[in-house]
Amino acid sequence: MNGNSDKGYLASSSRGGHRDKDRRHCAAIVGYDVLTPYGRGVAALWDGLLSAKSAIRECRQFRAPTFRSGKAALVALPDAHSNRSRTMRLLAELFAAPTMRSPSEAELLVATTTGEIDLLENTVLQGTDGNRGKLPDMLPATAALAHVSGPAAVVSAACASSTVALAQAMIMIRCGVADTVLVVAVDSLSEFLFSGFSALMALDEDVARPFDRDRAGLSLGEAAASLLLMSETRAVRDGYRVLGRLTGAAMTNDANHMTGPSRDGAQLTRAICRALQDASTAPEHIAVIAAHGTGTRYNDAMEMKALTAVFDSPRPTFSVKGGTGHTMGSAGLVQAVAALEAIRHGLAPPTIGMRNVDDAARGWVASEAQTVGGGAALVVNAGFGGINAAVILEGEHGK
Amino acid sequence: MYIIGISWLRENGYGTARLGLHGEHGGLRDLYRNLRNMEIITGALKDFGRFGPESKRVCLCAALALHDAALPPHSPETSETGLLVAGPEGAQDANLSYFRDYIAAGRGLGRGNLFIYTLPTSPAAETAIAFGLNGPLLYSGRGVADGRHALQDAARLVAAGQARTMLCTLVDRDAVACYAISSQKQPDQPCLPLQDVVAASGETASFEEPWEWSMFAKGWL
Numbered sequence: 001m002n003g004n005s006d007k008g009y010l011a012s013s014s015r016g017g018h019r020d021k022d023r024r025h026c027a028a029i030v031g032y033d034v035l036t037p038y039g040r041g042v043a044a045l046w047d048g049l050l051s052a053k054s055a056i057r058e059c060r061q062f063r064a065p066t067f068r069s070g071k072a073a074l075v076a077l078p079d080a081h082s083n084r085s086r087t088m089r090l091l092a093e094l095f096a097a098p099t100m101r102s103p104s105e106a107e108l109l110v111a112t113t114t115g116e117i118d119l120l121e122n123t124v125l126q127g128t129d130g131n132r133g134k135l136p137d138m139l140p141a142t143a144a145l146a147h148v149s150g151p152a153a154v155v156s157a158a159c160a161s162s163t164v165a166l167a168q169a170m171i172m173i174r175c176g177v178a179d180t181v182l183v184v185a186v187d188s189l190s191e192f193l194f195s196g197f198s199a200l201m202a203l204d205e206d207v208a209r210p211f212d213r214d215r216a217g218l219s220l221g222e223a224a225a226s227l228l229l230m231s232e233t234r235a236v237r238d239g240y241r242v243l244g245r246l247t248g249a250a251m252t253n254d255a256n257h258m259t260g261p262s263r264d265g266a267q268l269t270r271a272i273c274r275a276l277q278d279a280s281t282a283p284e285h286i287a288v289i290a291a292h293g294t295g296t297r298y299n300d301a302m303e304m305k306a307l308t309a310v311f312d313s314p315r316p317t318f319s320v321k322g323g324t325g326h327t328m329g330s331a332g333l334v335q336a337v338a339a340l341e342a343i344r345h346g347l348a349p350p351t352i353g354m355r356n357v358d359d360a361a362r363g364w365v366a367s368e369a370q371t372v373g374g375g376a377a378l379v380v381n382a383g384f385g386g387i388n389a390a391v392i393l394e395g396e397h398g399k
Numbered sequence: 400m401y402i403i404g405i406s407w408l409r410e411n412g413y414g415t416a417r418l419g420l421h422g423e424h425g426g427l428r429d430l431y432r433n434l435r436n437m438e439i440i441t442g443a444l445k446d447f448g449r450f451g452p453e454s455k456r457v458c459l460c461a462a463l464a465l466h467d468a469a470l471p472p473h474s475p476e477t478s479e480t481g482l483l484v485a486g487p488e489g490a491q492d493a494n495l496s497y498f499r500d501y502i503a504a505g506r507g508l509g510r511g512n513l514f515i516y517t518l519p520t521s522p523a524a525e526t527a528i529a530f531g532l533n534g535p536l537l538y539s540g541r542g543v544a545d546g547r548h549a550l551q552d553a554a555r556l557v558a559a560g561q562a563r564t565m566l567c568t569l570v571d572r573d574a575v576a577c578y579a580i581s582s583q584k585q586p587d588q589p590c591l592p593l594q595d596v597v598a599a600s601g602e603t604a605s606f607e608e609p610w611e612w613s614m615f616a617k618g619w620l
Binding site for chain 2: 063066067113114115117120121123124125130131133134135136137139140151152153154155156157158164167168171172174175177192195196197198199200201249250251252253254255256257258259267270278383384385386387
């Protein structure tokens with residue numbers, strides 16, 4: 001199927017308007033939190049994005065100066081947990097002062113691409129056992145930090161890991177398999193990542209410039225985030241305040257290339273159309289778009305092709321990656337939190353790093369904040385291997 | 400929800416459940432040649448020789464599963480087919496391979512052709528490119544050998560309308576098994592109710608023998 005046929009199906013099914021949905025089929029968002037290079041908490045992320053200042057700096061760790069770019073966005077971590085992997089230190093800091101109470105029996109989905117990769121680095125450098133740092137091995141410690149004991153799984157889908165995990169969590173709640181799912185996303189910076197992305201020539205030598213006409217690559221970052229999803233029934237029963245809803249999701253694959261996105265954006269278009277269909281939401285109801293926006297030439301071009309194919313007119317669109325860096329598996333959840341805040345504040349944050357907007361993004365992306373009206377948010381991610389994922393969020397406008 | 404095809408691949412042997420195909424092979428390259436000779440794989444797979452070992456295993460097992468499920472590659476059917484890869488190892492071997500090579504080369508520059516395989520979804524991505532699978536693509540790891548959860552995760556994606564068929568591929572060090580899960584029966588072809596396979600899986604002693612699961616297709620053997 002191509003994107004155009006999906007868009008046609010969407011138009012016929014949604015009758016050009018936003019339909020009231022049966023709330024039982026939505027996953028209620030009852031809590032979320034982030035730890036980013038801007039600091040701990042949602043307010044730190046939001047203030048950082050609105051400041052239009054990048055958290056990407058010269059990085060002296062991870063042999064960064066050796067590589068194509070010596071710049072990255074690092075989280076400032078206390079030394080108290082220094083005997084742990086960097087990933088666990090990020091999670092420990094995220095959960096150090098919890099802002100939401102997860103039911104202990106909540107199911108846990110951990111979205112990541114490389115997990116505790118520094119444990120593997122150490123085994124290679126020290127010539128010891130090569131079994132450390134496997135992705136599923138991080139589950140018990142993550143569950144302990146999050147104070148949950150339900151079934152747990154790692155979900156990995158390259159840079160779309162968070163969005164795919166959100167989609168899975170929503171489906172689990174919709175079909176009644178679970179009434180509470182905690183989605184945790186994390187990826188940490190490492191020499192492994194720096195060396196790899198440098199080898200792929202994917203790094204901007206300076207700071208990433210998403211959707212800029214002169215963009216030259218991505219900047220690396222790290223983050224941890226969590227989002228608690230609950231059935232509406234459970235949320236009401238247990239007295240949780242509903243902060244938003246995850247109303248639709250879709251995942252596709254380009255099946256085209258291991259690292260480069262498909263130039264025509266057809267499968268990303270399809271993912272967005274299907275997510276809207278899944279949410280019973282017309283494109284006109286989308287008020288803001290949290291784009292993947294890595295700053296690479298091909299991703300940003302592909303993404304604009306897809307957005308232009310779906311929407312008849314521009315929407316306030318932003319990328320956080322010029323500010324936080326590309327936080328890999330946690331990118332989608334950071335974007336989701338930013339999108340919820342965008343709805344709440346009625347503002348799309350500036351796309352940090354962009355100085356001269358690419359023609360394809362003109363009218364969509366801006367280097368200053370944009371007003372956001374009532375409506376839903378679209379969060380988009382793409383990843384190596386051609387993975388595409390899109391979710392639709394509704395939030396509390398003006399609250 | 401139905402299982403419409405099953406395949407398995409071990410160090411020296413391979414097979415499918417519905418069509419009853421089985422044989423020995425002298426390595427993955429040998430198996431690739433065999434599958435091409437049998438026209439289970441039609442045409443050369445681009446860059447197959449440069450795939451990482453995990454990618455080769457997953458790709459060949461998926462080829463067998465698609466054949467067993469009567470799903471032609473690069474078709475409207477596979478355009479609505481996704482891949483879920485599950486297993487305790489993730490991309491561990493590929494990660495070690497990349498980083499050891501990087502260290503051995505003096506820690507100056509890694510090799511991009513090794514780095515691209517350092518994601519647990521890389522084998523699935525190569526498989527999707529090889530056969531035109533445009534559905535969801537993801538890795539799921541639980542730390543314990545639990546193929547039942549993987550089958551249910553994949554089935555849930557089909558039930559939710561995210562794909563018409565999911566190839567649930569269970570991977571461990573010694574074997575790969577691939578289950579084609581669909582919400583629709585194939586016309587005039589036998590299939591297994593998923594719940595029967597999931598229920599029977601409780602009888603297995605370990606995930607380490609995923610190929611044994613294909614033996615639960617009793618109606619087919």
